[in-house]
Amino acid sequence: MEPVPDWGTIPRMLRDQAARHPGATVLADGADRTSLAELLEAATRVARGLMALGVGPGDRVALWGVNDPSWVVHAFGVWCAGAVLVPLSSRAKGLEAAAMIRRTAARVLITGEGAGRTAPADLLPPGTGLLADLLPPGTGLLHVVVPASTPPGPGRLTASELLERGEQVAPDAAEERALAVRPEDLCEIMSTSGTTGTPKGVMLDHAQVLRGYWDWAEIVTLGEDDRYPVIAPFSHGFGLNAGLLACVLRRATMMPIRAFTPDGLMELISSGRISVLAGPPTLFHRLLDELDRRACDVSSLRVAICGAAAVPPSLITRLVEQVGMERVINAYGLMEGTVVSMTRAGDPVGVVAATTGRAVPGIEVRVVDDEGKDVAPGERGEILQRGYGVMRGYWDEPDRTAEVVDRDGWLHTGDVGVLDAAGNLAIVDRKKDLYIVNGFNVSPAEVESLLLRQGSLAQAAVVGVPDTVSGESGCAYVVPRPGAEVDVEALLAWAGENMSNYKVPRRVVVVEALPANANGKIDKAALRARATRDALDGEKRLS
Secondary structure (H helix, E strand, O other): OOOOOOOOOHHHHHHHHHHHOOOOEEEEEOOEEEEHHHHHHHHHHHHHHHHHOOOOOOOEEEEEOOOOHHHHHHHHHHHHOOOEEEEEOOOOOHHHHHHHHHHHOOOEEEEOOOHHHOOHHHOOOOOOHHHHHHOOOOOOOOEEEEOOOOOOOOOEEEHHHHHHHHOOOOHHHHHHHHHOOOOOOEEEEEEEOOOOOOOEEEEEEHHHHHHHHHHHHHHHOOOOOOEEEEOOOOOOHHHHHHHHHHHHHHOOEEEEOOOOOHHHHHHHHHHHOOOEEEOOHHHHHHHHHHHHHOOOOOOOOOEEEOOOOOOOHHHHHHHHHHHOOOEEEOEEEEOOOEEEEEOOOOOOHHHHHHOOOEEOOOEEEEEEOOOOOEOOOOOEEEEEEEEOOOOOEEOOOHHHHHHHEOOOOOEEEEEEEEEOOOOOEEEEEEOOOOEEEOOEEEOHHHHHHHHHHHOOEEEEEEEEEEEOOOEEEEEEEEEEOOOOOOOHHHHHHHHHHHOOHHHOOOEEEEOOOOOEOOOOOEOHHHHHHHHHHHHHHHHHHHO
């Protein structure tokens, strides 16, 4: 494999790429195009604005909005200012956004259109609005930057006003700041679901992110002739690093997708001449379903990338034969470990369908039993990972870091897998009490904690169950507070207003008491079995 160039940091990478290939298009949004030179110029203006607001090296800046060109420019602006990017999901509501802002002590919040699925004018300047009620004094948030369409207000600046402030900072000072960033400096703090009910902040540095996604792009064969719609949110590691960053690393054209629809995707593939498409298997099933219903030109597609999921062999065969894909790639990664394993060119259909391939260069993988001993090929065990891709730790939580990264540097992923004799890794289960909705990890403990804030519940237990549409969905078993009644529809409506849509349980079941195991803890296994059984019974009644 071609080694990553000696950039060391994202700001140096952007400068080198813009110097060597100034006219290369790396961002397309409708008819609008942005070249590398234009991206560097816009990012530098944002960096100067942040410096004028007092953002210093290592300060955290939160970014909240949908995938759009503004997100891209502001992200590179944060990095060029020597700051640490804290992405917030556009699906996040006030409670969730406030938790991450408070946890990382972010100095500036930059909001975009669609943040929190609310009108930008409702987003909170410091001292007023929703987040002011959720963020106690001393949190550290100094400024909120809002879209230009937002009415002015105390404590907030529009995006254009941020750039005006930046005129106070000399270009040479901004260049000096960008070049002072070191490879070992943090570039991101990514939110990840935790089993304790509180999301954790995963710390990643410039060097490991550059290497991980340079190698990822090399295996994918992502190049400057590719057009790549980034469907995964920029707030997610896959959308940010394997989308936004990978495109600039390889001078491919990224096309940010604000909201995914099957019809919109088919039109984009046809008119936009899309060549690389990444997402869960359900995305490619939808594509094939659309092709069965109507004629559409998808001849430009050449690479499909799935993620850590079993892929039916028939799906791979149809993508190759019906669509004309050159490659179908399966891969495994996690926020705490960046890229772990990928299938390679020439792998047979059975390997791509059943495994996530072999460890990427620089990464070691083991599968161990409960005593930490390696299991034989073909046997199940917990997946351990070691190498450059392992996170620097959880932000401000050394004890929780030590629980997952041992003294020898092995990351205990909490995923259960099987290694075959050739080193191909299959993901078969999770030790963590998490489930996945449309590709998003959901922590039952976090959803339970949020539900209990509604006011009518004494207890809540959430489990993930199979779902034909989203892969898995949440089922909540709830116990009312003494003297209270639970209005299920009202509870679900409250959940929709206060948590990301993928976290909202699909079903709520009111019970008098939750089952307990021999240790007195809630018996999640019994609830999961009941929820799965009830879901199957419901399908039978409908059939």
